[in-house]
Amino acid sequence: MARSYSATTDQIVATSPWAGLRPLSVSGWFNTTLTVTGGSLFTTGNPGFVAASCFDVAVGTSGTRKVAASDCNFGFTATVNQYTASTWSHFGAWSSSNDTGGVVLNGDWANRAQAAIGALTPAGTKFIIGNGNSGSNNLGGSLAELAVWNAKLGQDEFLALAAGTPAFLIRPKVLVGYWRLDGYGAPALDRSFMKSNGVLTGTTFVMPGPLLVSAAPPIVPLPDPSFVIPPQVVVQPPPFILMPQIVT
Helix, strand or coil: CEEEEECCCCEEEEECHHHHCCCEEEEEEEEECCCCCCCEEEEEEECCECCCCCEEEEEEECCEEEEEEECCCCCEEECCCCCCCCCCEEEEEEECCCCEEEEEECCCHHHCEEEECCCCCCCCCEEEECCCCCCCCCCEEEEEEEEEECCCCCHHHHHHHHCCCCHHHCCHHHEEEEECCCCCCCCCCECCCCCCCCEEECCEEECCCCCCCCCCCCCCCCCCCCCCCCCCCCCCCCCCCCCCCCCC
């Protein structure tokens, strides 16, 4: 289950005080055909406000199917590997307090990208899902399982997320935004402790979404209460009778 974006005006905006803090990590799943510059998956900032101090993760870099992290101005860094069009792919990105940013595609750590990409302290208080803060980098495609942590996640954690582990199982105490975009409760319900529900502009609910590992415990079948064990019939041997012995 996911939300589909039309590449025109569709976006989801959530107000959160965590948008201005570092370190920050973000994770999500996307499905798109884009191969041109643009198509933001996630941005911190304010809609319609361009500044070199935001943090943006986008697909389609210089005509390639790469994922890039940038400071929304001059600096960006892009993955070595590329995603497959019209297939669900996972992205993970981080912005550190020392002005370094990075991005990894499908948990492929060897082909991740990381660089000093500028001042990454955001100028806004918004998490923008499916658009850039300029208002002109709308995604064409689908998004699901967007999550934000007030921490820099490590290799094993991004690998687990790319393998389908639900985000709420990764450092839940610093999970500051979690939009499953599954249509339950509200289309942009924030399932983190912050409850920063997103405001939708457009987007539609679509199925199926990415295949995730179920976090539910295994179901142990219980006996059917309507089944009654019939009483057992025990056949007793005849009683042994001691007969007197007659001696002649």
